[in-house]
Amino acid sequence: MAIDRDHLERVYTSYAGMYDHFFGRVFKESREAVVRNLKINPGERVLEVGVGTGLCLPMYPAHCNVTAIDLSEAMLKKAADRVTEEKLTNVKLHHMDAGEMTFADDSFDVVIAAYVVTAVPDYRKLMGEMIRVVRPGGRLVLLNHFTQESRIVSAVEKAISPFCIRFGFRTDLSVDQVINGWPLRKERDERVKPLGMWHVVECVNDKGTNGKALNGVNGSNGANGTNGANGTNGSNGHG
Secondary structure, three states, X not given: OOOOHHHHHHHHHHHOOOHHHHXXXXXXXXXXXXXXXXXXXXXXXXXXXXXXXXXXXXXXXXOOEEEEEEOOHHHHHHXXXXXXXXXXXXXXXXXXXXXXXXXXXXXXXXXXXXXXXXXXXXXXXXXXXHHHHEEEEEEEEEEXXXXXXXHHHHHHHHHHXXXXXXXXXXXXXXXXXXXXXXXXXXXXEEEEOOOOOEEEEEEEEOOOOOOOOOOOOOOOOOOOOOOOOOOOOOOOOOO
């Protein structure tokens, strides 16, 4: 069940002013559990997809280079303010669609998508693009709600998904549904707060090493992006 892109952009634009006050507190621990435990090496290139208002940005070590994208210009304005206030000189922001990134192949060592996979029009395009722009052997890290193992709970999550789409996200995707069929090696799948209903899933990008294709995603969509926070194109999701 897809989410309309224009609807998605309108929803998260409306969230921009109050996002930090609500979602910032609710998901604070899970964000920290992801970013602070990444063990990012000096000089590594990190991409955050769906950066939203930039709540994760101050958590990255200063010794790495962070690129962050989002579809909502209103969210990016908040993120840009945070970058300035926190003096995050290692962070660059881009207005870009996560399903059609303009970065060259293998541009990053690590890509992080926090609360994004279920908040994009097409999660398959998102996955294909993340795999494309991360180098072979690099890491993909997903922090997201995924359906529960309990059949009863899973059935409820799938039933309410059409209603949740009105608010910019869906609740009917499982971890396996999202990562199976891609050249990914899952190394971690842990439940995190709140309520243990969210997962941190960390995978190694095995493209070019195990003979698997990229599910029809071929080559680069363009050169390395050089846009600023208010550049061209537009990224799905929120951070």
